Each structure stands twice: as structure tokens, then as C-alpha cells.
Amino acid sequence: MHTDFPPTPAGPSEAGPSQAAPQLGNAILAAALLLPGLGAVNAVHAEEAPERATLSVKYLSYEESQSSMDRIRVRAPSVALTTPVAGVWSVAASLTADDVSGASPRYHTAVSGASRMSDDRGAGDVAVTRYFPRGSVTVGAAYSTEHDYKSRALSLQGTMSSEDKNTSWSFGVGGSDDAIDPVNLVVAGESRQTVNLMAGVTQVMGPRDLAQLTLTHSRGHGYYSDPYKAFDNRPRQRNQSTLLARWNHHHEDGGGTSRLSYRYYSDNFGIRAHTLGAEYVQPLAQGWRVTPSVRLYTQRAASFYYDPVYDGRLGEPFPPGYVFGTTAFSSADQRLSGFGAVTLGLKVAKQLNRDWSVDLKLEAYQQRGSWRAFGGGSPGLEPLRARGIQLGVTRQW
Template sequence: MQLTPSPQADHANSHPLGLLAAAAMALMPATAQAVAPPDGTSVTVSYLSYQDYDAQRDRMQVHAPQLHLRTALGERFGLEMAATVETMSGASPEFHNALSGASGKGIADRRRAADAKLSHYFDRVVLGLGLAYSDEDDYRSRGAGLDVQWLSEDQNTTLVAGLGSSSDHISATDRPLIQQRRHGKEAMLGLTQVLSPVAIVQSNLTYSRGHGYFSDSYKALDRRPDSRHQLAWLTRYRHYLPALQAAVHLDYRYYRDSWGVRAHSLETSWYQPVGERWLLQPSLRYHSQGAARFYSDRFPPARFNTLYSADSRLGALGAVTVGLKASWHYSAQTTVALQAEHYQQRASWHAGGQGSTAMMPFKANWLSLGLGHRFE
């Protein structure tokens, strides 16, 4: 399973801590699983290419080689490690609305990120400790997380709880006086339940709160609150269809925060084996969100020295993502996967009424190629 981030994510809006979410994702087996360290060592090497654009011009390009390792350490320990280097280039819009357009400022940056998680396996309990960092020219983040998983005696129910913390440093390459900090805390509770031999459901609740600098240092007049509380509820349902030898996945996510943003995301995907070696995974996702209380399509703002942002990532919008992943199992140990996704965002697609009217349509494409091998 892989969660695709929104192409609109940025430092000012996203919470960098992903350790607890990763722990929850690990609890999504196709069938009940025993609490045991990894069987052997698995290595995955992949390459991601990303391009976004609007009506005026191509905007950002991202190229990111990635490495993921999962292995057992003795009989009771397991280790997961991931690393990536993202090379970003392009022109970024300065205000993110139709009135201001793109700034024309050239962006060239490189982000280096890595995370690691060490897990200790008891008979029906797993304790995990994770560390993560991300570093680029104008942004540094450090995070840590601790989680515990408990598996019922019949192996049909898994509970997970976790805590996390992050510390970020934000600057601006063209404004040396901007040297800001942000700190965050996160807590998560989750439940995975096997409903039948062919159905499983997972639901988890995540709460995070942060304080410090949330404004965008590159956008003129952007001024956001110095704290943010976020609540997200994610539910996943998986059902295997024996007659078709296929599986359907349904996901729903509800999100709200103290800035007034309310969002709903619904995703469905189909897992279909083709022959003895191929697996096809078409997917469709719809996302709708309301605007933050201080978001405005007006530029400049009607009143200065007040909370204000014209960043469309805080506006009312709707978005659709379509994707297709094809996996070729060369052998029982080796898999090659190619995945493509296309994203479109428009104000008029906002559910329940018109969105932020001055927002320009936005599009993005992902393409990734991966090679995975399991050493026994």
C-alpha cells in the first residue's frame, strides 16, 4: 500500500510526521497475520517523476530516486529503513491565485530525507521506535515516533496506538532574516478487524497539534495563525472476490482543523491478477475541501496586518486523481512495478457548492518505476 501525497502539499500546510501513519499502514494485510519479524530481507529501489502545471505554464518538476529496506534482526527484532533524494526545479506561483499568476522565480532545490523504524516482537505485541529527518535549503525537519501494536489471540483483531513529535526550522533563500521554528505533537489510535475470510476493515484516528511558524515565507503578505490543531479519521475496507480472483479496496478520510478547513476524500481501487505474473491496479480518488477562515481570493487584502492567505491550497476546491499500477512478478522473490497517476484540481469541483472562484485549474502527473527483491 502506498499513500500518494497531494501535489499541493507544502511546508506551511503539511504535517511532516509520517511515522505513525506508516505504522497504521503496516496493519493492512490481505488476511490475518502473525506478529513476527520480517521473513528474510526485502529491498525496493524506485524512481519517481512528478510534473505539475496550470493554465499559464509548467510549474514544478520533481525527480526522486528512493530506497527501502526491510529486514529481520535476530528472532525478535525487525528493521525498516527508507531514503530518498528529491531534485526540484521550476517556477512557483507567488500567491497561488488567478489575480497574481506565477512569480517567474526560478526554483532549484534538493531534499534529502530518511527514516528508520526498529520493532521488537513479543508473542502478540509489537513495540516500534521510529526516527525521521528531512533537509533542504530552506527547511529542516526532525521527527520521532513510538507505537505499540496488539494482536488478539485469534489473530482477527489488531489494535495500535502511537505518539510522535517533530521539530522544524523554516527559512527563505531570498530573505536571510527569516529564521523560524515550528513544533508538533501527534497521537494515533487504530483498529484492524478481520470480518470474514474475504473481508477486512481498518479505522484509525489521528490528532496533531503544532505551534510556531505556519506562514509561507515566499508569499507576499501571507500571514497565518501560529498554531494549528488537526484531526483526521481514516477508514479502509478490503474485500476479496474469489470468483474473479480479485480484490476491491475502498478508503474514506475525513479531515478538519482549527483553521476552518474541512475535507472529505474517497478512493477506490481494484486489484486484478492477469495470468500468472501480472497484477493490475486501477484507482480513482475524489477529494473536496472547504476554505480556511482567513483564505481570500482578493489580492492585496482588504486589511493589512490581519490573518490572510491567497494560497489556493487553503481554498475551497475539488480534485480527482486517476491511476494505474502494473506489477510484473518475475519470480517469487522479484517484482517490477510501473505506476502512473494524473491529478486535476478545480474550484468548480468542490462538493456542496461553488469553490474559490478565482482559483485556476491545476494539473499534475506522477510516474514511478520500482524494482523489489526479497532475499531469503
């Protein structure tokens, strides 16, 4: 029965790597809080150390575009290793290198010009887990760096199961410290600190059903503005809360497993977001496995977001009614707008033998302001499209 939970995006925006870069430190920390291991969450069996070591090498190619303009291209190789130690310990580590290039929007991707950009990002994390008969304790650390942004994170998570092991509780705490030094010298030596808390419960509902509920809350303070966008001035405190519900059901007749998820996100910027996810894992003959997926996302714009329309006095991209010298919060960042998004995916995996497997994952993403549910979206947005291809090879021993 294949019922382990897959990773779920941690941030409020459905945008791709180029849109998520300023949140990299928080994303790494959120992933660390879903340990043990770097990857899928298997909370019910978190008390059991892995029997074999696993080495995975993956390569991601990602591209996004808007109208007739190609925007961002990302090439990202990564390697992850998980190994048991002395029967009651495990060590998990991963390294990722991103080569990012393309057109970076100055103000707003729909109406502004764009400058050429190129950047290299590196990220790594490590986690050590100690297993007990009815629980586990995991300590994790993560680090990421690029030419103008560095992030360091630490996390601690514990799990505890009921005597029959049908119920598992998890608790976690983490902290990150980010350093921001933009090359345009708008600011220098800025920083951001965040504390994350997590609590969750996983329940075996029967021989074919597994349910999980997870609540996370983070409190951060420091520099949240985007130094590369004009008139971008955001609060220096951001509190974020996420409620995630997941349900896996094994279909005995066909041998497949359906995975459903719902996530609600809110923060003090005024963003409210909903995510619905569904995928179906279908094993086939001769070691093949096919997993189609769909994810629907919608978010309300931040309270200080504006569409940079032409102002009769000042012209684009000034906020409507802008007064020189004002310190009011404002941003035309697309990630803070109101929009909806759809992601379609397909993963094909092949178990070559007992030790080797390969997989290929394809994803197509589209974002539009008019797709926002529960209200109108931001009218200044043009459709944003993205596609990703990831190839992976895994070896166990």
C-alpha cells in the same frame, strides 16, 4: 488473500509535491505512525516479523501545469530496505532525494506571475520493531532537509491483538521539530513543533473482509505562514484531526481485492476535507498484477483564505479591503482554498521470479475550484493539472 492496507495521504490537500513541501515534516511523521515497516500497513499481522529481507528502488517523475504555464517538475529517486533480525526484530529504512525545479507562484497560481526556482530535498527514516506473540513495538525516526527547511521527527507505536488474532489495536505518539529559514529573509530562525497521537483498530470481518478505523490528532505551534507569499499571515497554532476508515474485500471468483477508503479531515484553520478512495488489485497469469485506482477529494477553504482579486484602491494581489499595518490573518495560498480534485491511477506489477519484481505506476491529477462538493469553491482558481510516473524494482532474499 491480499488484504493489506495501502498507504493513504496524510495531509489536508490533494496537491502534489510542490504544494506539500511545507508539510514535509508532518507527512513523514504521519507515515511513521503507520509503521511497522515503511509502506503498506498490515495491522492484523503486525505481530509477525518478516521472513525475508526486501530492497526496493523507485524513481518518480512528477510534473504539474496550469493554463499554458509549466509549473513544477520533480525527479525523485528513493530506496527502501526492510530486514528481519534474529527472528523477533526487524529494521526498516528509506532514503529519498527530490530534485525540484520550475515556476513558483509568488501569490496565487491563478493570477500572479511566477519566479524560477530550483531546490534539492533529501529525506530519510528508520524504524526498529520488536515482535511479540500478540503485539509489537516500533520506534521510528525521520529527517528531511532542503536549503531553507529542516525537519526532525520521532515516533513510537505499539500494536496488540486479540487471542484469536481477528482484532488488532494500535496506538502511536510522535513529535516533530521543524526549522524554517527562508532565503528572502522575511523571517529568520523560525521553528514549528508538532505532537501527533494515533489510535486504531483493525478487524477481520470474515474470510474475505478486513476493516480498519484510525483516528489521528496533532497539535502544533510555531511558524505556519508562507514567507514566499505576500500578505500571508497565518495563526501560530494548528490543531488537526483525521478519521480514516478502510475496507478490503477479496473477490473469490476473480481472485482480486477491492480496497475502499474514506477520510475526514478538520483543523482550526477552518478547513474541512473529505477523501474517497477506491482501487482494485487484480492478479493475472504469469505473475502480473494490475491495480486501477480513483481518488476524489474536496475541501472547504480556510477561514482566512482570500482570492486575490483586483482592489479598486490598491490593485492585485492585495486582499479586498486591506489596511496597511493590519495584523489580521490572511492567505492567498492555493492549498488553503476551497476546491475539489480527482486522481486517476494505474499500477502494473510483474513478479519475475521468487526474488525479483518490477512495477510501474501512472497517475493523473486535476484540481478545480468549481469541483468542490458541499458548497462553492474558490472562483479565483484556474484548473491545476499534474501527472506522475513511478518505476520500481524490488529484490527479496
